[in-house]
Amino acid sequence: MVLMIEATELTKCYGGTTAVDRLSFTVRPGVVTGFLGPNGAGKTTTLRMVLGLNRPTGGTVTVDGQPFGDHPRGLRRAGALLDAHDVHDGRTARAHLTALAVSNGLPRSRVAEVLTEAGVADVAGRRIGGFSLGMRQRLGIAAALLGDPPVLIFDEPLNGLDPEGVRWVRGLFGRLADEGRTVLVSSHLMGEMEQTADELIVIGRGRLIAAQSLRDFAARTTRPRVSVRTPDTGSLPGLLTGRGAEVRAEGEGLYTVTGLPADRIGELAFTHGVRLHELSPHPASLEEAFMELTAESVEYSAGAAR
Numbered sequence: 001m002v003l004m005i006e007a008t009e010l011t012k013c014y015g016g017t018t019a020v021d022r023l024s025f026t027v028r029p030g031v032v033t034g035f036l037g038p039n040g041a042g043k044t045t046t047l048r049m050v051l052g053l054n055r056p057t058g059g060t061v062t063v064d065g066q067p068f069g070d071h072p073r074g075l076r077r078a079g080a081l082l083d084a085h086d087v088h089d090g091r092t093a094r095a096h097l098t099a100l101a102v103s104n105g106l107p108r109s110r111v112a113e114v115l116t117e118a119g120v121a122d123v124a125g126r127r128i129g130g131f132s133l134g135m136r137q138r139l140g141i142a143a144a145l146l147g148d149p150p151v152l153i154f155d156e157p158l159n160g161l162d163p164e165g166v167r168w169v170r171g172l173f174g175r176l177a178d179e180g181r182t183v184l185v186s187s188h189l190m191g192e193m194e195q196t197a198d199e200l201i202v203i204g205r206g207r208l209i210a211a212q213s214l215r216d217f218a219a220r221t222t223r224p225r226v227s228v229r230t231p232d233t234g235s236l237p238g239l240l241t242g243r244g245a246e247v248r249a250e251g252e253g254l255y256t257v258t259g260l261p262a263d264r265i266g267e268l269a270f271t272h273g274v275r276l277h278e279l280s281p282h283p284a285s286l287e288e289a290f291m292e293l294t295a296e297s298v299e300y301s302a303g304a305a306r
């Protein structure tokens with residue numbers, strides 16, 4: 001059984017808005033796949049189509065070769081956390097999960113197991129209406145795990161979680177992937193995915209921007225910067241630009257250099273008798289790369305004239 005999620009030319013229009021635009025991608029089992037895009041990029045709409053909750057306007061999306069709606073086994077087939085608020089607030093956490101288990105023909109014993117797994121066993125008897133967003137996220141994750149499914153889909157699961165919760169979620173996703181499951185996790189923040197995902201699917205305005213491993217994405221998109229401070233301001237910039245580097249003067253003998261690694265800059269300076277008082281490489285930030293890549297597809301940005 002190859003539990004792949006495969007989208008081909010997937011499209012969803014709402015009136016005049018194209019929320020998802022001929023999107024093609026593959027999500028493989030055994031790894032955590034991050035589904036990234038700025039607000040309004042079409043992530044939720046896509047995930048809902050994967051789960052058969054929204055009907056595509058065009059194209060197809062299949063889970064294990066079939067549209068998900070055609071699979072008869074519901075929660076045993078795929079578990080999902082879409083909207084942590086989409087629960088009956090008057091119910092207790094235990095009653096909510098028990099109702100789900102019963103309606104999906106799952107053993108009630110799973111309820112206690114997933115409550116413990118998600119760290120909400122202590123509040124199982126409390127009404128969900130009094131839950132914080134973080135507790136709701138944990139409950140939503142517990143519900144997704146209820147059917148012990150091979151496919152798991154989480155929409156912005158890190159929202160509202162405290163640092164301990166974030167660490168727990170990352171460990172959980174990694175373990176689920178190691179067990180051979182297909183794990184698809186959406187986020188609008190690269191920082192959240194950096195330590196969570198192995199593979200990335202990046203979208204903007206409903207279109208595919210990148211689909212590759214996190215490592216390849218980092219190698220392709222980020223340019224390491226080096227801070228260089230020298231009292232010999234007359235000679236250093238020309239020396240570096242002559243070797244293809246971009247050099248930005250920051251003032252007081254400090255330069256930000258891109259396009260040459262720190263060791264090369266150090267050697268060039270030494271060979272040409274240029275004194276260096278500082279030479280510090282900065283690992284490139286994936287968040288910056290992601291923002292640059294998706295800048296044109298951001299729907300609402302602060303201060304943007306529209």
Ligand SMILES: Nc1ncnc2c1ncn2[C@@H]1O[C@H](COP(=O)(O)OP(=O)(O)OP(=O)(O)O)[C@@H](O)[C@H]1O
Pocket residue numbers: 014017018019037038039040041042043044045046188
């Ligand atoms: N039911 C709907 N009716 C009309 N437009 C919709 C509907 N659902 C989504 N849209 C529009 O489709 C686009 C994509 O929305 P979607 O919620 O899928 O994006 P998203 O990437 O999940 O964003 P966010 O991170 O803000 O949740 C947006 O322009 C949104 O306004």
